[in-house]
Amino acid sequence: MSGSLAVSIPPSARRVLEELGALDSLDAAGLYPNLGNSVIWANEPPRSEMFSNDSKGYHTDLATLEHILLEVAAQAGVIVQHGYSARSAKQTKTGWSVRCEGEEGSRVIESSWVIDASGRHGVIARNEGRKVDRSTTTLAIIRRWRLEGGWPEADRHFTYIESYDTGWAWSVPLGDDLRCYTVMIDQRETEIAGCDLSDILDRELHRTAHLGRSRNGAQPVDEAWACPASLYQATRYARPGLILAGDAGSFIDPLSSFGVKKALSSGWLAGIVANTALIDPDMTEASVNFFDSREKLVYSRYRESSAPFFQSAAQSHGTSYWIERARAAKKAAGVASDSGLPQADIRHQLDLLESNLPETDVRAAFDKIRAKDRLGAVRGATLRIFEGPGVAGHRIVMEKRLASAHWPSGMRYIRGVDLLQLIEAAISHDQVPEGWAAYNASVSAVTLPDYLTALSTAFAAGFLEYDMEAG
Numbered sequence: 001m002s003g004s005l006a007v008s009i010p011p012s013a014r015r016v017l018e019e020l021g022a023l024d025s026l027d028a029a030g031l032y033p034n035l036g037n038s039v040i041w042a043n044e045p046p047r048s049e050m051f052s053n054d055s056k057g058y059h060t061d062l063a064t065l066e067h068i069l070l071e072v073a074a075q076a077g078v079i080v081q082h083g084y085s086a087r088s089a090k091q092t093k094t095g096w097s098v099r100c101e102g103e104e105g106s107r108v109i110e111s112s113w114v115i116d117a118s119g120r121h122g123v124i125a126r127n128e129g130r131k132v133d134r135s136t137t138t139l140a141i142i143r144r145w146r147l148e149g150g151w152p153e154a155d156r157h158f159t160y161i162e163s164y165d166t167g168w169a170w171s172v173p174l175g176d177d178l179r180c181y182t183v184m185i186d187q188r189e190t191e192i193a194g195c196d197l198s199d200i201l202d203r204e205l206h207r208t209a210h211l212g213r214s215r216n217g218a219q220p221v222d223e224a225w226a227c228p229a230s231l232y233q234a235t236r237y238a239r240p241g242l243i244l245a246g247d248a249g250s251f252i253d254p255l256s257s258f259g260v261k262k263a264l265s266s267g268w269l270a271g272i273v274a275n276t277a278l279i280d281p282d283m284t285e286a287s288v289n290f291f292d293s294r295e296k297l298v299y300s301r302y303r304e305s306s307a308p309f310f311q312s313a314a315q316s317h318g319t320s321y322w323i324e325r326a327r328a329a330k331k332a333a334g335v336a337s338d339s340g341l342p343q344a345d346i347r348h349q350l351d352l353l354e355s356n357l358p359e360t361d362v363r364a365a366f367d368k369i370r371a372k373d374r375l376g377a378v379r380g381a382t383l384r385i386f387e388g389p390g391v392a393g394h395r396i397v398m399e400k401r402l403a404s405a406h407w408p409s410g411m412r413y414i415r416g417v418d419l420l421q422l423i424e425a426a427i428s429h430d431q432v433p434e435g436w437a438a439y440n441a442s443v444s445a446v447t448l449p450d451y452l453t454a455l456s457t458a459f460a461a462g463f464l465e466y467d468m469e470a471g
């Protein structure tokens with residue numbers, strides 16, 4: 001991926017960054033804060049979504065991000081080989097033999113496990129059967145502009161996003177006076193042969209109602225460039241000895257602004273899977289299956305969550321660009337909900353890995369809890385407890401998990417709260433603060449918001465129900 005690609009990283013990525021030990025370094029690096037989004041979607045009036053005051057994300061370019069993360073890795077003891085490019089990899093009797101080339105010649109690295117984290121390039125992944133979504137193709141055209149005096153203060157820390165008839169555009173700030181503008185187009189819909197990329201970008205930005213005009217008075221600081229942004233997924237994300245992490249395994253629509261977070265979480269779990277297999281070979285099969293299921297679920301869920309956006313854009317713009325995307329996302333969403341994939345969860349609050357219950361269900365459960373004088377919680381009629389893989393520290397272990405008719409695939413931890421213990425506390429205490437205090441005293445200290453989220457999830461998943469007398 002080109003170093004000049006600017007990315008928005010949402011505040012929710014802070015959890016995985018903290019887990020990786022990289023949060024302090026990112027906060028100290030002086031990256032441009034990401035405070036929210038300014039969205040014009042499907043011809044709706046502009047709306048601003050501001051992140052909560054106590055949680056900021058980042059705007060940065062990938063080269064800067066990579067530099068910081070590599071330093072964190074090196075400080076943690078990772079041997080970083082700069083200046084080498086992996087050219088080929090072949091499987092041997094004991095693992096892998098990876099041939100690398102660099103300015104100082106070539107070298108071969110032997111290893112029992114390989115995590116391919118080489119992004120879309122996918123040094124090994126591309127030979128492992130990646131499935132490309134052929135119903136849509138997306139090309140990103142990118143260029144940076146500088147505005148003397150800077151963009152208006154009100155939203156200068158915001159990402160701008162706008163849909164238009166033949167694509168969507170966004171703008172990521174890298175400083176008060178520097179912004180990266182991108183359009184996502186489909187080569188099959190947009191005439192690009194023989195055209196200059198800067199001209200195409202200008203032409204597309206002129207099709208937007210607002211975003212293009214936000215460049216008024218700004219000067220380009222470099223040439224426009226393009227990169228592929230079409231979607232793909234792996235048929236299998238892990239097998240003994242090999243894990244495909246981040247974009248090497250799958251690519252989700254940049255509309256989500258979750259690509260970096262997804263890659264960080266996936267890399268983190270890949271490390272845990274390899275570590276487990278190395279110290280506990282009996283857990284290898286369960287661990288790679290866990291990783292594979294989790295990556296499949298993540299990809300499907302992202303497709304599912306993008307479906308309503310594409311649908312509203314299709315209704316509003318009525319062009320094949322959007323109609324095709326809405327159709328493809330809906331198809332993928334159908335697969336997601338029918339797949340019955342095991343649910344991965346994690347005790348370290350990596351929300352990406354936690355409950356993938358629809359947020360609206362959890363919120364509705366929360367509203368109901370708040371409306372009650374006494375909780376009156378009882379065990380869900382279909383609650384069952386079974387043994388399944390989960391993450392404990394830096395290992396995958398077999399542990400007790402909770403499932404129900406509504407959530408058959410099972411989960412255990414939400415926001416670091418152990419649901420198994422929570423249901424006991426909730427059943428024994430009719431006042432939520434008392435249940436929270438009892439949980440804190442007998443299990444571990446968790447915040448009230450985290451306890452409430454876990455409690456709401458337990459009701460939404462059907463692990464808890466209300467007794468008949470509860471008012």
Ligand SMILES: Cc1cc2nc3c(=O)[nH]c(=O)nc-3n(C[C@H](O)[C@H](O)[C@H](O)COP(=O)(O)OP(=O)(O)OC[C@H]3O[C@@H](n4cnc5c(N)ncnc54)[C@H](O)[C@@H]3O)c2cc1C
Binds near residue numbers: 119122227229261
């Ligand atoms: C136009 C566009 C906009 C995006 N905007 C956002 C956004 O706003 N927010 C967001 O979160 N995500 C965004 N994404 C997605 C995000 O960039 C990726 O999901 C994320 O960077 C994936 O990280 P990765 O480490 O898996 O892969 P990459 O970031 O692609 O990193 C792969 C690394 O592997 C190296 N590499 C490749 N081949 C080799 C080789 N042969 N040998 C050695 N090293 C190799 C590369 O040099 C690179 O350092 C966007 C993507 C696109 C295309």
